[in-house]
Amino acid sequence: MTNTQTIHTNINSISSEQWDKLLDFGSANFFQTKKAFQFFKSVGLEPFIFAIEQEKQITLLITGIIQKEKGIKAAFTSRAIIYGGPILSKKANEQDILELLKIMISHLKNKGIYIEIRNLNNYSNYKNIFEKAGFEYLPHLNFHLDCKDEQTMRKRMSSSKLRQIKKSIKTGAEIIEAQSIEEIKAxxxxxxxxxxxxxxxxxxxxDFFIKMWKDDIAKFLLVHYKEEIIGGIVCPIFQNKTIYEWFVCGKDGQYKDVYPSILATWAAMEYAHTNKIEYFDFMGAGKPNEDYGVREFKSKFGGDLVEHGRFIYISQPLLYKVGKTAVKILKKT
Structure with missing residues (x-):
């Protein structure tokens, strides 16, 4: 660090103007915005921020949240999650990135079992820097879908998914934006x-979802059929660049010729094209060496399969090992 640089670990020391200017860089994403930070704080989560200021400009920023289950489970489930990865300006050099990662580890290592960076962009050029700081790279897949041209979007989709969307709409299902708390509850x-x-x-x-809807943090695109909500998708949006699939669900298999999860996914794609949002980020498609039904489902919508992976720093190895075993047992029950 030079004398002209300042390290920030508090949101109040960074101006909105400084933060907004940093969002113009390609590594920026919704989850690294001030709006996301403030939302997480408003719902009782513990957000954190680490940034470097140089000549009155923020050149590097990392923000995320501490996640943990309630009650006695908290000590065994606490972890620091960084959605998307750091925002790196052109002035962020290797020394700065390494130093900020070390500062972040020093602040967070006693707050959780591990620190995980869930990359939404390609950080392969910085992999060696993360490894120098003590992070391990874990392969992880995702789909990115270009939504600029609807005709191209449709051509890249599987014919079966297109038929199911058409059948759903013909049968009477429709896509709506949530208008009430009752719809959010459904x-x-x-x-x-x-x-x-x-x-x-x-x-x-x-309450997390109600607050998200009330504060317009994300679009709630719901599937409505016979006076009932039967599915939907929650999509944060970053500028006019990216729409994200954060939570999606549907009462699949319960209605003849209606496919709510498929229609919900299409809702985000159609919304992106209509509103001139360039890309749809599917927010993960599992590990490449493991079978994953969700990946097979997502692959049918025509996106490009990418491997941007994750970086993980394990601060409490024993608890991490116990936690991984517990998760595997839970998913099998």
Missing amino acids: YYAILHDLYTTKVKTPLPDL
């Missing part, structure tokens, strides 16, 4: 059932 009930019976990982509570 959507959440479906999502909660999915996470309880199949996904088997922690899900934020209902």
Whole structure:
């Protein structure tokens, strides 16, 4: 660090103008915005921020949240999650990145079992820097879909998915934007059932989603059929660049010729094209060496398969090992 640089670990020391200017760089994403930071704080999560200022400009920024389950499980489930990865300006050099990573580790290593950076962009050119700081690279897949041209979008989709979308609409299903708390509750009930019976990982509570809708943090695109909400998708949007699939669900297999999860995914794609949003980010497609049904589902929508991976720093190896074993057991029950 030079004398002209300042390290920030508090959101109040960074101006909105400084932060917004940094969002013009290609590594920026919704989850690294001030709006996302403030939302996470408003719902009772513990967000964190680390940044470098040089000549009154923020050149490097990392922000994320501490996640943990409630009660006695907190000590065994606490982890620091950085959605998207750091924002790197052209002035962010190797020394600065390495130093900020070390500062972040020093602040967070006692707050959680591990620190995980879930990359939404390609950080392969910086892989050696993360490894020098003590992070391990884990391969992880994702799909990015170009939404600029609807005709091209349709051509790249599987014919079966196109037929199912057409059937759903012809049968009477429609895509709507959420207009009431009752609709959010109906959507959440479906999502909660999915996470309880199949996904088997922690899900934020209902208030998290209501607050998200009230504060316009994300678009709630719902599938409506016969006076009922039967599915939907929650999509944060970053500028006019990217729409994200954060949570998606549907009462699949319960209605003849209606495919709510497929229609919900299409809803985000159609919304992106209509509103001139360039890309749809599917927010993950599992590990490349493991079978993953969700990846097979997502692959049918015509996106490009990418491997931007994740970086993980394990601060408490024993608890991390116990936690991994517990998750595997939970998902099998």
